[in-house]
Amino acid sequence: MKLDPRHLEILAAIVEAGGLTEGAALLGKSQPSVSRSVSLLEDRVGEPLFLPTRRPLQPTELGLALAQEGQRILSAGRHASRLVDEHRQGLAGAVRVAGTPIFMDGVISNVIAEFQAEYPNIRIDQSYGYPTELLSQLSAETLDLAILPMRPADVSDEYEFRQILPGRNVIACRVGHPLARKKEVKLEDITEYSWIAPPANSPLFRDLRNTLDGIGMRDFKISFTGGSLSAVVNVLTGSDSLTVLPFSVVFMMQRQKTLTALPIKIGDPDRHLGCVTLNARSTSASSNRVLDFIKQKFETLDRLICSASG
Amino acid sequence: MKLDPRHLEILAAIVEAGGLTEGAALLGKSQPSVSRSVSLLEDRVGEPLFLPTRRPLQPTELGLALAQEGQRILSAGRHASRLVDEHRQGLAGAVRVAGTPIFMDGVISNVIAEFQAEYPNIRIDQSYGYPTELLSQLSAETLDLAILPMRPADVSDEYEFRQILPGRNVIACRVGHPLARKKEVKLEDITEYSWIAPPANSPLFRDLRNTLDGIGMRDFKISFTGGSLSAVVNVLTGSDSLTVLPFSVVFMMQRQKTLTALPIKIGDPDRHLGCVTLNARSTSASSNRVLDFIKQKFETLDRLICSASG
DNA sequence: CGCTCAATATAACTTTGGGTTATGAAGCTT
DNA sequence: AAGCTTCATAACCCAAAGTTATATTGAGCG
Numbered sequence: 001m002k003l004d005p006r007h008l009e010i011l012a013a014i015v016e017a018g019g020l021t022e023g024a025a026l027l028g029k030s031q032p033s034v035s036r037s038v039s040l041l042e043d044r045v046g047e048p049l050f051l052p053t054r055r056p057l058q059p060t061e062l063g064l065a066l067a068q069e070g071q072r073i074l075s076a077g078r079h080a081s082r083l084v085d086e087h088r089q090g091l092a093g094a095v096r097v098a099g100t101p102i103f104m105d106g107v108i109s110n111v112i113a114e115f116q117a118e119y120p121n122i123r124i125d126q127s128y129g130y131p132t133e134l135l136s137q138l139s140a141e142t143l144d145l146a147i148l149p150m151r152p153a154d155v156s157d158e159y160e161f162r163q164i165l166p167g168r169n170v171i172a173c174r175v176g177h178p179l180a181r182k183k184e185v186k187l188e189d190i191t192e193y194s195w196i197a198p199p200a201n202s203p204l205f206r207d208l209r210n211t212l213d214g215i216g217m218r219d220f221k222i223s224f225t226g227g228s229l230s231a232v233v234n235v236l237t238g239s240d241s242l243t244v245l246p247f248s249v250v251f252m253m254q255r256q257k258t259l260t261a262l263p264i265k266i267g268d269p270d271r272h273l274g275c276v277t278l279n280a281r282s283t284s285a286s287s288n289r290v291l292d293f294i295k296q297k298f299e300t301l302d303r304l305i306c307s308a309s310g
Numbered sequence: 311m312k313l314d315p316r317h318l319e320i321l322a323a324i325v326e327a328g329g330l331t332e333g334a335a336l337l338g339k340s341q342p343s344v345s346r347s348v349s350l351l352e353d354r355v356g357e358p359l360f361l362p363t364r365r366p367l368q369p370t371e372l373g374l375a376l377a378q379e380g381q382r383i384l385s386a387g388r389h390a391s392r393l394v395d396e397h398r399q400g401l402a403g404a405v406r407v408a409g410t411p412i413f414m415d416g417v418i419s420n421v422i423a424e425f426q427a428e429y430p431n432i433r434i435d436q437s438y439g440y441p442t443e444l445l446s447q448l449s450a451e452t453l454d455l456a457i458l459p460m461r462p463a464d465v466s467d468e469y470e471f472r473q474i475l476p477g478r479n480v481i482a483c484r485v486g487h488p489l490a491r492k493k494e495v496k497l498e499d500i501t502e503y504s505w506i507a508p509p510a511n512s513p514l515f516r517d518l519r520n521t522l523d524g525i526g527m528r529d530f531k532i533s534f535t536g537g538s539l540s541a542v543v544n545v546l547t548g549s550d551s552l553t554v555l556p557f558s559v560v561f562m563m564q565r566q567k568t569l570t571a572l573p574i575k576i577g578d579p580d581r582h583l584g585c586v587t588l589n590a591r592s593t594s595a596s597s598n599r600v601l602d603f604i605k606q607k608f609e610t611l612d613r614l615i616c617s618a619s620g
Numbered sequence: 621c622g623c624t625c626a627a628t629a630t631a632a633c634t635t636t637g638g639g640t641t642a643t644g645a646a647g648c649t650t
Numbered sequence: 651a652a653g654c655t656t657c658a659t660a661a662c663c664c665a666a667a668g669t670t671a672t673a674t675t676g677a678g679c680g
Contacts, residue, residue, distance in 0.1 A: 001391050005315035005383055006667090008390055020628060033668055035629060040666080045394050047594070051451075057628090061404045062397050069390040073315055073383050080318055080379040081311045084355050087372045094371045123371075141361075284357070316638085330657060343639055345658060350637080367657085 003066075005073045007041040010034050011049065011063065012070025019057050090285030092121035097290065098137065099147030100202065101128040103273065105229035106249030108147055111297045115290065122286050130201055135159065138278045144287045146276040147294070149203050149246075151268070155276070162291070163274040164298035165305075168247040169207050170261035174237045177260070185262045187215045194223035196232050196243035207267035208244040233259065246273070251305050313376075315383050317351040320344050321359065321373065322380025329367050400595030402431035407600065408447065409457035410512065411438040413583065415539035416559030418457055421607045425600065432596050440511055445469065448588050454597045456586040457604070459513050459556075461578070470589045472601070474608035475615075477581040478557040479517050480571035484547045487570070495572045497525045504533035506542050506553035517577035518554040543569065556583070561615050 014023030014034065024031040042049050049063030059067060086092035099108055104126065112124055129137070131150065137143035138159065147164075155161040171190065179185050179193075198204035212220055224235045229249070236243060237258045250261045275291055277283055283291070324333030324344065334341040352359050359373030369377060396402035409418055414436065422434055439447070441460065447453035448469065457474075465471040481500065489495055489503075508514040522530055534545045539559070546553060547568045560571045585601055587593055593601070 001394050003387060003390050003394070004666095005319065005387050008387070009315065021626090029667085030669065031628075032630080032670085037667075039629085046398060047394075062393065065393050066390050069386045069393070072386040076379040076382040076386070077313060077315050077318070080313050080376050083372065083375050083379070084311050084313070084357075088356060314637095331655085339638090340640060341657075342641085342659080347638075349658085 001044070003041070003044065007037055007044075008066055008070035009074050009077070010037045010070070011041065011059075012067045012074055014038065014057070015059050015064065015067035016071070086121060088285055090122070090287075090289040091119060093284060093286035094123040094125055095284070095287050095290045096125045096127070096142070096144045097147065098127040098129050098134050098143055098145070100130060100149065100204075102198065102202075102204065102229050102232075102249060103147065103149075103246050104128060106246070107252055107301075108294075110252065111294055114297065115293050118293070119286075119289060122289065124290070130203065135276065138276065141278070144277070144283065145290060147273065148276055149271045149273050150276065151270045152272065152274075153270075158279055159276050160279045161274045161276050162295060163272045164295060165248055165273040165302055167267065167269075167271040167273050168265060169204065169244050169267040170247045170250055171242050171264050171266065172236065172245045172250050172259050172261055173240070173242050175257055175260050177240055177242075179242075179262055180260050185264055187211075187264065190242060190262070190264075191217055191220070193240055193242045194221040196227075196235055196241050197222045197225040198244065199226065203271075204244050204246075210268075211244075211266035248273070248301070248305065251308070311354070313351070313354065317347055317354075318376055318380035319384050319387070320347045320380070321351065321369075322377045322384055324348065324367070325369050325374065325377035326381070396431060398595055400432070400597075400599040401429060403594060403596035404433040404435055405594075405597050405600045406435045406437070406452070406454045407457065408437040408439050408444050408453055408455075410440060410459065410514075412508065412512075412514065412539050412542075412559060413457065413459075413556055414438060416556065417562055417611075418604070420562065421604055424607065425603050428603070429596075429599060432599065434600070440513065445586065448586065451588070454587070454593065455600060457583065458586055459581045459583050460586065461580045462582065462584075463580075465586070468589055469586050471584045471586050472605060473582045473584040474605060475558055475583040475612055477577065477579075477583050478575060479514065479554050479577040480557045480560060481552050481574050481576065482546065482555045482560050482569050482571050483550070483552050485567055485570050487550055487552075489552075489572055490570050495574055497521075497574065500552060500572070500574075501527055501530070503550055503552045504531040506537075506545055506551050507532045507535040508554065509536065513581075514554050514556075520578075521554075521576035558583070558611065558615065561618070 010023065010027065013026045014020055017023040017026045020035055020038070021031050024034045027034065038049065045062070045066075047062055048060055049066065051058045051060060083092065097108075097112070098104075109126075112126070115122075116124070127143075129146075131146075131148045134143060134146040134148060138146055149167045150161055152161055152163065173180055173193075179189060182189070195208075198208070212218075223239070223241050224232070227235065232243060232245075233253065235241060242262075244266060245259075245261075247261060250259050253259045275294060277287070277291065320333065320337065323336045324330055327333040327336045330345055330348070331341050334344045337344065348359065355372070355376075357372055358370055359376065361368045361370060393402065407418075407422070408414075419436075422436070425432075426434070437453075439456075441456075441458045444453060444456040444458060448456055459477045460471055462471055462473065483490055483503075489499060492499070505518075508518070522528075533549070533551050534542070537545065542553060542555075543563065545551060552572075554576060555569075555571075557571060560569050563569045585604060587597070587601065
């Protein structure tokens with residue numbers, strides 16, 4: 001005996017409202033409609049659901065019990081509707097975000113923390129990766145949003161790129177580092193220090209190598225490699241090593257007075273940090289929320305950086 | 311955005327079964343049917359519920375969330391179906407039973423106790439009353455089953471009467487009562503004792519009065535009145551009073567060795583105890599369960615009484 | 621007791637959509 | 651590349667939900 005859940009909903013509304021007419025109004029239907037639905041339900045059930053000839057309509061035992069189930073169905077339906085609405089407005093859902101490890105840990109994670117406070121029902125699934133793999137993940141639709149350093153000209157039509165910060169890498173060291181005290185630092189000065197190297201396939205590593213190549217320095221001493229940002233920072237602050245980091249990461253850490261940047265820019269000046277999404281697909285509302293939020297936060301961050309270090 | 315609960319059920323089945331085809335089988339529908347239902351739901355929701363072009367069909371975030379609501383709806387529906395089945399088989403529901411107070415307390419309540427053990431989901435709403443009022447309650451359908459002493463010939467066509475015991479009232483006293491020791495008790499012997507009188511409008515009281523009228527005894531000393539069975543028994547066992555009780559009640563209490571019956575029958579030999587129901591209405595399955603149970607129990611009780619006291 | 625009013629039931633009809641079978645298209649598998 | 655499985659589409663039928671209009675029936679009241 002399979003019952004139509006809509007019938008149970010109608011029954012629940014009638015019992016709750018206390019009458020056919022009121023129940024119909026509650027459901028936004030006409031009175032004859034619900035009347036006949038009840039008749040159909042009673043036919044299927046084979047037993048009366050309302051006491052006959054009682055004007056303040058009173059349900060039978062069974063009618064009351066079924067109405068309770070109807071209430072459960074109604075509430076599940078309402079909950080489902082709410083989920084849909086939230087999804088469509090981008091107030092709920094899940095967004096898969098990925099980016100280069102150092103930048104994600106150093107900058108994006110702070111932004112995401114703020115985002116979570118504002119949109120608690122959007123789940124962020126974060127992962128790490130480098131441009132080529134992340135772009136293919138976007139194409140395969142296993143990723144919604146990548147945050148990468150790119151040359152805008154290199155971005156194919158398949159993707160949409162929105163710049164959030166100029167790509168500006170710097171050489172970072174601890175605050176009390178000997179070089180940090182100098183007024184002017186020449187490239188030659190840095191040759192004597194050992195390096196914390198970013199992963200070999202990372203853009204940062206390429207930038208570092210290119211820069212050192214530029215001054216004819218083929219070999220450089222590597223004292224530490226393979227760590228995440230927090231490990232790198234710990235090693236950096238506990239030694240005189242140098243490393244290359246996005247300036248924005250160093251900027252964010254200046255508050256803790258542990259890191260500083262040498263006044264030497266390295267890397268490709270045409271490459272900028274930005275959000276990459278798939279162009280074809282209409283991105284989900286929640287992804288757009290994340291995207292907008294990041295763009296907005298980085299506008300203010302960009303201004304901060306510019307005013308602080310012109 | 312009101313969603314069709316049936317769509318959510320279908321979604322839940324698909325997600326649970328892991329595919330359209332399996333989901334359709336689970337629901338006992340054809341695959342194209344559920345396929346189109348999903349399409350309709352996706353149209354309404356405005357967002358995809360399944361990841362496209364993935365063969366082991368995988369729901370989206372929203373799809374999964376809605377499927378959970380669908381599961382709630384499914385379980386509510388299954389529960390409702392079970393309620394209906396139980397009702398139809400008379401395994402659940404409520405039955406309104408009434409009868410004369412002394413007989414209900416002394417005999418029927420024991421039977422109801424056994425009934426409850428066998429049918430825990432049937433609720434018994436018991437009340438007390440005398441024939442005229444209970445018959446009119448049956449007519450008004452505010453009562454399902456009355457247990458009353460009646461003359462079968464007096465029962466109108468409106469009702470159906472099923473005899474469960476011969477109506478046999480006796481004079482009851484405590485076990486150690488002076489009269490109880492005598493081999494033969496004449497009516498004259500009882501005149502000196504005081505009486506516990508049943509309520510004035512009860513059949514028992516009428517039987518008592520008629521009997522005493524028959525031996526020319528218009529006045530009799532009443533020492534206690536208005537109590538329920540347990541009060542009457544307490545007074546009876548603590549004094550030499552007499553009272554009139556249905557023999558079945560005394561029989562049930564003989565086990566406790568507190569009451570006994572004088573070998574004098576009083577009352578109307580044409581009146582019998584039986585179950586009265588409304589004839590017109592098809593009685594509910596659960597009422598029939600109660601009725602059948604009572605009839606069956608009283609068949610064995612009747613045999614017991616006959617064999618014990620010929 | 622009958623009148624009136626309000627609530628429910630019925631009627632007649634339209635439209636939505638769920639059910640079917642048959643068939644086409646698209647992924648995995650081998 | 652062939653074949654099998656699975657999902658999507660098409661074309662159709664019919665159950666039933668929705669509508670408006672109207673009849674019926676209780677409940678309350680003078």
